[in-house]
Amino acid sequence: MVRLILSVLLFLVSLLVIFGAPEYHIWMLAVAVNSYPLVFTGITFILLLSLISLRRYRLPAVLTAVIAFALFLYPVVNAWSVARSLPNAFNSAVNSTEAKAISYKPFSFLQLLKGPPAMPFKTITYDSASHLTFDYYRNSKQQKQPCVVVVHGGSWSGGNSRQLPGLNGYLSVRGYNVASINYHLAPKYRNPVPVEDVRHLINYLKANAIQLNIDTGRFVLLGRSAGAQIALLAAYAHPDKNIKGVIDFYGPADMVWGYSVPANPLIMNSRKVMQNYIGDAYEKMPDKYAASSPVLFVNERTVPTLIIHGDNDVLVSPLHSTKLDSVLSKNKVPHLLVQLPWATHGFDYNLNGPGGQLSTYLTLRFLQVVCR
Template structure:
C-alpha cells in the first residue's frame, strides 16, 4: 500500500509536465519536473523495481508507475522533436545555413553528465552617479581577446524585485562564448514606474559606450536580453527608439502586450498579475490606459524593428504564452527578422537549469541568434 501511495503521488506530480500548475508553489515544482526530469524518473523507477519485492497491490502500482514514467519522459521526447527541426528552422528565419555545423540543440547526455565550466569573475560597476543599489551592473568580460560584442541582461521579478545576480549561468556561458555580458540593475516598482526602468537601461548602455575602450566593447554590437518583466523592459528599450549599435533583442517569456495582459489576468493562486501591472504602470487600465499602451512593446514594432528572438513555454502560468504569439504575428506582418522558439512542455523560468530540455534548446537558440546578429 505504501508503494502504491508513493507511486500515486509521483503520478500526480508528473502531471505538471503536461498541465499548467494551478498554484504558485506547484509552479515552482513544475520547473523541477520538466527541467530536472531525471530526478523524478529515477525515483519512479526505484518505486517500480520495489514492486518485485512486495506483491501487495503490485499490478496496480506497476501499471500506474509505467504511466508515470511515460509522462515524466514526455518533456525529453518533445525536446527531441523540437531539436530535430530547430537548426533548419533557425536557418530559414535568420537567413543562414549552419544546420550542418554538428552542434546539437539537445542531448540526453548533457542532462545526465556534469560539464563544469569555469565561472567568469564579474565586477560590479556603477553606471549612474548616485548611491542607489539599482545604479550598478555586473560585468562579465568575454573570454576571448579583442573588441567583443556586449549582451545587456535585464532581470525579471515582476518589476518590483530581483537583481543583477539572477540566473548567472547563461551570463557565464555567453562570456565563454566570446561576449561581454552586462547584467543590469534598475529602479523597482512601485516606487519607480515605467518608463524609469527603460531609461535605466539606456543609461547603462551609455556608460558601456563611454568606457568601451577600457572594457574592450565593440559598440556597434549590442544585444538586449530580458527575462519575464525584464523582457518587457528589453523589448520596449529596443523598439521604442533607435538605439545606436543595437543589433537585436532576446525575449524570454516576456509580456509584450500590456493592454491585452491586463484584460486576461493570471490565475490569482499563482500571481495577482493585475496588481503587479498596476504597481508598475500607476493604476488600473481604466484609470491610466495611455500608460498601458505606451509600455506595450508590440505597439512599437514596425519594419525598422531590430531582429528578435522570442522564447516561451506553452505551460507558462505567470506570463501568458499568448503574449509571444501576438508578438510573433506582429513581427511577421511587419517583415522583421525574428525567430519564435516555442516549448510545448515548459513553464515560466524553465531556463533555471541550462542542462534541462528547455534550458538546452533555449541556450542553443541564444547562441545561434547572437552569432547571426553580431557578425
C-alpha cells in the same frame, strides 16, 4: 500502501509536464520537473524496482509509476524532437545560412547529466546616484567583442542581476561580453524608469568600452519575463543603431491585452503586479498601458527578435509571444518564435535541462547572426 501513495504522488507531479500548475508553489515544483527531468525519472525508476516485491496494490502502484516515468521523460523526448528541426527552422526564419557553421548541437542527452557552469564576474556601479550596479562577465577573447545586456525578471518588483547566471558565464566563454543589470524596482519606481536604466547602462558601457573590451556597435538585449518586457521596450520604443537584436524569454509583450486576461490569482495577482509597475488600473491610464506594450512599437525598422516561450506557462500567457510574432511577421521583421510544448515559466532555470539546452542553442545562433 506507502509505495502506492508514493506512486500516486509521483504520478500527480508528473502531470505538471502537460497541465499548468494550479498554484504558485506547485508552479515552482513544475520548474524543477522541467529543469531536472532525469532526477524525477530516476526516483520513479527506483520506486518501480521496489514495487516488484509488493504484494498488495501492486498493479495500481506499477501502473501509476509507469505513467509517471513516461511523463517525466516527456520533456527530454520532446526536446530531442524539437531539436531535430530547429537548425533549419532558425535558418529559414532569419534567412541565414552562415549560422550553420556553429559547432553546437541544439540538444544532447549527455548534457542533461552536467552541472551548471560557474564563471567569474565583476560587479560595477553604473549609476552612483542611485547605487545601481551590473554584473560584468568579460569575454574570453582579446579583441573587442559584442555585449549582451541581460535584464532579469521578477514581476518588475523583485529579482536581481544574479538571477539565472549560467547563461551569462556560458556566453562569456563563447566570446561575448555580458552585462547583467540591476534596475529600479516597482512599486517605488514605475515604467519607464527601468527602460531608462537599460539605456543609461548602455551609455555607460559605450563610455567605458575600452576598459571593458566592448565593441560599441554590437549590443544585444536579453530579458526574461518582466525583464523581457523592459528589453523589448528599450529596443523597440527607443531605436539605437548599436542595438542589433533583442531576445525575449517568455515576456509580456501586450500589456493592454494582458491586463484584460489576468493570470490565475493562486499563481499571481497579475493585475496588481501590472498596476504596481505602471501606476494604476488600465481603466485609469490606458495610454500608459499602451506605452508599456512592445507590440505597439513594432515597425519595419524594428531589430531582429528571438522569442522563446513555453506553452505550459501559467505566469505569462504564451499568447503574448504569438501576438508579438504576428506583429513582427506583418512588418517583415526578421524573427523567430519557438514554443516549447511541455515548458512552464522559467523553463531555462537549469542551463543543461531540456529547455535550457534549446534556448542556449537559439541564443548562440541568434547572436552569431545579428552580431556578424
